[in-house]
Amino acid sequence: MSILCSVATRGRYETTLPLVLMAILNQTKLPDKLIIFDDNDDAKDMREMTFYQHFFRICLEKRLDWEVVYAPKKGQHHIHQIANTWGYKWVWRVDDDCIPETNVLERLSKYIEADDIGAVGGAILTPQSGVPIPYDLPSTGLIDQIDAEPNIQWGYITQAKPVQHLHCSFIYRAGVHDYHLGLSRVAHREETLFTYGLHQKGYVNMVVPSANSWHLKNPQGGIRSETKHEMFQHDEHVFRNMLGLRDKTIVVLDSGMGDHVVFSHVLKDIQNPEVFSCYPEIVPGRSIAEAHYLFGNLDQWSIYKKMIDWGWKDSLEAAYRKMYL
Amino acid sequence: MILISPYSKQLRSGKTNPKNYPFWKSVVELRDDFVQIGIEGEEQLVPDFRKNLPLSQLRQLINECDTWISCDSFIQHLGWDEGKKGIVLWSVSDPLIFGHAENVNLLKDRSYLAPNQFGWWEFVEHNSDAFVSPEIVKQALDSLLSFDKT
Numbered sequence: 001m002s003i004l005c006s007v008a009t010r011g012r013y014e015t016t017l018p019l020v021l022m023a024i025l026n027q028t029k030l031p032d033k034l035i036i037f038d039d040n041d042d043a044k045d046m047r048e049m050t051f052y053q054h055f056f057r058i059c060l061e062k063r064l065d066w067e068v069v070y071a072p073k074k075g076q077h078h079i080h081q082i083a084n085t086w087g088y089k090w091v092w093r094v095d096d097d098c099i100p101e102t103n104v105l106e107r108l109s110k111y112i113e114a115d116d117i118g119a120v121g122g123a124i125l126t127p128q129s130g131v132p133i134p135y136d137l138p139s140t141g142l143i144d145q146i147d148a149e150p151n152i153q154w155g156y157i158t159q160a161k162p163v164q165h166l167h168c169s170f171i172y173r174a175g176v177h178d179y180h181l182g183l184s185r186v187a188h189r190e191e192t193l194f195t196y197g198l199h200q201k202g203y204v205n206m207v208v209p210s211a212n213s214w215h216l217k218n219p220q221g222g223i224r225s226e227t228k229h230e231m232f233q234h235d236e237h238v239f240r241n242m243l244g245l246r247d248k249t250i251v252v253l254d255s256g257m258g259d260h261v262v263f264s265h266v267l268k269d270i271q272n273p274e275v276f277s278c279y280p281e282i283v284p285g286r287s288i289a290e291a292h293y294l295f296g297n298l299d300q301w302s303i304y305k306k307m308i309d310w311g312w313k314d315s316l317e318a319a320y321r322k323m324y325l
Numbered sequence: 326m327i328l329i330s331p332y333s334k335q336l337r338s339g340k341t342n343p344k345n346y347p348f349w350k351s352v353v354e355l356r357d358d359f360v361q362i363g364i365e366g367e368e369q370l371v372p373d374f375r376k377n378l379p380l381s382q383l384r385q386l387i388n389e390c391d392t393w394i395s396c397d398s399f400i401q402h403l404g405w406d407e408g409k410k411g412i413v414l415w416s417v418s419d420p421l422i423f424g425h426a427e428n429v430n431l432l433k434d435r436s437y438l439a440p441n442q443f444g445w446w447e448f449v450e451h452n453s454d455a456f457v458s459p460e461i462v463k464q465a466l467d468s469l470l471s472f473d474k475t
Contacts, residue, residue, distance in 0.1 A: 256334070256399070257399045257402075258398065258399045258401070258402040258403075258423075261399070261402035261403055261405075261406050262402055264406070265406075281380050282380065304443040305443075307422075307442070307443045308441075308443045312422065312442075312443070313421070313422070314421075314422070315421065315422060315423075315424075316422055316423055
């Protein structure tokens, strides 16, 4: 059961990132590989920094394979998508200011043996002086309740339970669902959309007890450090539009006429499709301009990008079936 | 009547699309009942050239013709969609991915296939050697038409 640990970082070389990395190194169960996605504008060679020199030496000693990847600076959803398609069966994503207790990966891993598990998360706790952290928040974890209840991971969890979406840091089944790349660089709601997408595909997401991480919410740095209000607005707009169509299979055909003809043979097998089409005379649907407006960048629906990612050798029709069925 | 769709989509760079069959002039000498379909600006190869037809008329023509010959373009999909068997002239794109087994797929050799099947065809050079000869097209056409008669 191969596990990749993915840490996306920005502006936290000398604050919380070292704490996070040491916490990963001190796990009772180590991942098979650690990738640090360095999203800093002025990225440094971490091997030249004293703390990280020591850290990488211990990694070597503990046989934890590590790699630093200079990230594309398009937002953490793009980084997570790279990790998602790196070739591991599971990805444990850890924020660069979210410090897992030593047993977290071991605890989360116990739940991923079942075939139907999509993602598993523990409590994501923020220490605040004078404010006690609650136990077992009365939250359902249902997407319909997202505006009405606190996230269940914000309190201690004493009982494992299924939820529809997860937050912040968790382990997930890789390569079965894509991150929504139509979000802006702040990637607001990216993990909610991603984990809910796993749920929509029939996988079970869970929160589990005794897997606590400490989310410091460090005010400096962070992968979402860009604070342009318009970006959050854009992402919230995309999020609400995706939720509005959550009972549908969203089909976006931003491709050629021939591709539309081939796809038309797949359409009848798609459950409850909501189609956006370039050639409505071949495949009836709403316009591609509207899809752009609703969902932002449409690359995630590009069948050609998918076929590249999959190293595809089979037919175009089979590719559409893999994408939508 | 034999329908021909000689050209694949025009490239924005103005270069010749690597999927365009280079020996059409020899092929159209084989018979006098070819009808060409395409768009304004494409070279006319036979007296009957019908341009910019709407989808409904294309479907109708496909159903009326004895068979059709096309490079890897929209028409090979439409012919398949209409259940009318035709001949597809391949070069750099892979018929196992983009073709349909119901058609007669003429590929000279898989060694000519572009390494990246999903990139822009703008970046692939046209190579006349990558296509089958007009003689092979003639054989395939004769075989298809005689099969239809039986």
